[in-house]
Amino acid sequence: MRISFRSNSFPHSPRRATAADGERRTIYTVAHAAAGSRPPWVGLAAAVWVQVAAGSAYVFPLYSHAIKEALGYNQKALTMLGVANDVGENVGLVPGVLANRLPPWLILLIGSACALLGFGTLWLAVTKTLVMPYWVLCIALCIGTNSSAWLGTAALVTNMRNFPLSRGTVAGLIKGYVADNAAEHSHFMFTQISSVVLGVYLMVATVLGDTLKLSEAITYLLFGIMILLLLAPLAIPIKMTIYPNKPKREKTSTLAPSYSTDSLSGPDQENSEPLLGGTSTFVTGANDSDEATDVDLLLAEGEGAVNLKKKRGPRRGDDFTFREALVKADFWLLFIVYFCGVGTGVTVLNNLAQVGMAVGADDTTILLCLFGFCNFVGRILGGSVSEYFVRSRMLPRPFWMMCTQIIMVITFLLFATGLHSLIYVSTTFLGICYGVQFAVMIPTVSELFGLKDFGLMYNFMLLVNPLGAFFFSALLAGYIYDKEAAKQQPGVLEPSTCLGPDCFRLTFYVCAIICCCGTLVSVVFIARIKPVYQMLYASGSFRHPRSQQLH
Numbered sequence: 001m002r003i004s005f006r007s008n009s010f011p012h013s014p015r016r017a018t019a020a021d022g023e024r025r026t027i028y029t030v031a032h033a034a035a036g037s038r039p040p041w042v043g044l045a046a047a048v049w050v051q052v053a054a055g056s057a058y059v060f061p062l063y064s065h066a067i068k069e070a071l072g073y074n075q076k077a078l079t080m081l082g083v084a085n086d087v088g089e090n091v092g093l094v095p096g097v098l099a100n101r102l103p104p105w106l107i108l109l110i111g112s113a114c115a116l117l118g119f120g121t122l123w124l125a126v127t128k129t130l131v132m133p134y135w136v137l138c139i140a141l142c143i144g145t146n147s148s149a150w151l152g153t154a155a156l157v158t159n160m161r162n163f164p165l166s167r168g169t170v171a172g173l174i175k176g177y178v179a180d181n182a183a184e185h186s187h188f189m190f191t192q193i194s195s196v197v198l199g200v201y202l203m204v205a206t207v208l209g210d211t212l213k214l215s216e217a218i219t220y221l222l223f224g225i226m227i228l229l230l231l232a233p234l235a236i237p238i239k240m241t242i243y244p245n246k247p248k249r250e251k252t253s254t255l256a257p258s259y260s261t262d263s264l265s266g267p268d269q270e271n272s273e274p275l276l277g278g279t280s281t282f283v284t285g286a287n288d289s290d291e292a293t294d295v296d297l298l299l300a301e302g303e304g305a306v307n308l309k310k311k312r313g314p315r316r317g318d319d320f321t322f323r324e325a326l327v328k329a330d331f332w333l334l335f336i337v338y339f340c341g342v343g344t345g346v347t348v349l350n351n352l353a354q355v356g357m358a359v360g361a362d363d364t365t366i367l368l369c370l371f372g373f374c375n376f377v378g379r380i381l382g383g384s385v386s387e388y389f390v391r392s393r394m395l396p397r398p399f400w401m402m403c404t405q406i407i408m409v410i411t412f413l414l415f416a417t418g419l420h421s422l423i424y425v426s427t428t429f430l431g432i433c434y435g436v437q438f439a440v441m442i443p444t445v446s447e448l449f450g451l452k453d454f455g456l457m458y459n460f461m462l463l464v465n466p467l468g469a470f471f472f473s474a475l476l477a478g479y480i481y482d483k484e485a486a487k488q489q490p491g492v493l494e495p496s497t498c499l500g501p502d503c504f505r506l507t508f509y510v511c512a513i514i515c516c517c518g519t520l521v522s523v524v525f526i527a528r529i530k531p532v533y534q535m536l537y538a539s540g541s542f543r544h545p546r547s548q549q550l551h
Contacts, residue, residue: 047155050108054151056115056144057089058375061352061368070126075354075485075498077134079469079478081141082350087466088118088142092149092459099455104154111150118144149459156442157455316532319450325457330448333525337398338441338461340518341405343468344511345434348415350473351504352427354481358503359420370424371431378404378435386440396533397440397447402522404433408515416508418501447536448529472514477507 060082068078095107121140124130132140314320316330325331348355352371356364382400389395407429414426441461446454485498 047159050151050155053115054111054148054155056119057085057148058349058372059368060085060145061349062365064350065353065357065364067126070128071137073134075481076474076478079350079474079481081138083466083469083474084138084142085145086346086350086469088145089148090459090462090465091146092153092462093456095150095153096453096456096459099153099157100453104158107150107154111147111154113147114143114150115147118142118147149462153455153459156458314450316448316529317450317536319452320457322453322456322460325449325453328449330525330528331457333521333528334398334441334444334448335461335464337401337405337518337522337525338437339464339468340514340521341401341408341437342434343464344408344412344472344514345430345437346465346468347472347477347507347511348430349434350469351477351481354498355415355504356423357497358499359418359423359501360499361420361423367423367427371427371434374428374431375435378432378437379439380435381432382436382439383443386443390533390537394534394537396526396529397444398522398526398529401437401440402519402526404436405515405519405522408433409512409519412508412512412515416501416505416512418505448532472507472511476510477504480504480506 064078064082067073067081068075073081095110098107118140121132122137122144125132125137125140314324316328320328349371352368353364356367361367382404386395386397386400389399390397411426411429411433414422415430442458445457445461449457481498481503484500484503488498488500
């Protein structure tokens, strides 16, 4: 059997039936596709490793101070490098467009080439092997971090299409969907727990490595354990290959008794095909009866018994093209809410090393590792918690963006105090809230505007990162930092170091105000989309809306 990392495309609702279709129209249930289906889980395991490789942009604060010292840049020049870092990471419109036209492996290959070219050039500049002008360094960093956009788009779009019924959980950290049966739930729990264990392990190993003098043998041992934890998600498809689960035969709603899903599959056919075929409809078992009625009506229309009129355009929850989404108010409300949360958060991330040094933190590496781990936890919680409440209470996912932005207001005020004792607590809260913003935005886009142009819309939303970095980090934080540094060192032409709470205090106040505005906008946004979520999750699980309306 050929196993591949591939994406499955599908329509959200039954296509219009014609006479050529006859009565051979099949409705697939979750149970038919999920049990023992190996390719989606192999793609999930591969996506975990791809996401690890795609995290290069997040380590910019780790080496930014070294670039500053080696090349003699001031803070404003360094923050512009941070903007280039964020532009490369988040401007993924090209991979977003190509996600529907190229296979995932080719997108991954392009991303790998970008990483080699960009970071290879950066290495030559920092080691002074080649002397390069500043603008070349910006372009090289932009190309290198743009690999994250290519790798992340391939991994996310593929798995969002492979597991469409639990988009929040998938978005949390490229996880599988939580189906109703115990086997699938156990697979998901194993993957999620192994990822949490890996995050905790890396956090502890980093702290120990910076506080204790470890021997070379112990260092290699810690590295070997990390590799084993990275391989853990592969245990799912291996287990499903050795011990395949036989799908239970269920009677699904079909157009005629003679055409059941089992009879079409054949008794000897392995259930290892893609979750969805190009002309099949994917619905949950709870809605089979409703969807069967829709199909009957469509067949009747094909025979001339019923006249159905097409609606003028897609409604929220249907499949939108990118152009159709751009003219919707909800699209821009989500963009503004996400901009207020992530745009301010990335400002602290890009300047985290300087923030730590300004308040007297001994080791900024631990500070960055703490932010990264909490960002990881926030993505896990944002995806899983929003998934639970949207199914049980029909609570719109952006509610959690609003809650975390309220916490971010308090966090920025804590940062503004400049107290050394609060720097680690503030970084913890900011990392969690930052991760939640990202994890909630992804499924919200797919639920409101569909998966047709999801890759393009998702990458368009990511533009808030470089925009926030430019306005809040380069123009605001960099200017204030250099101004305060000049006050502290009046005799130095271009001072590079600023110490004390005044270096970033005004920046944190502005970020707190921006998050207050984001909270107010999110209240309006939640009120507008609440009926949509009540329609999508009325049965307790995601239900694809009908693409056609009866008049």
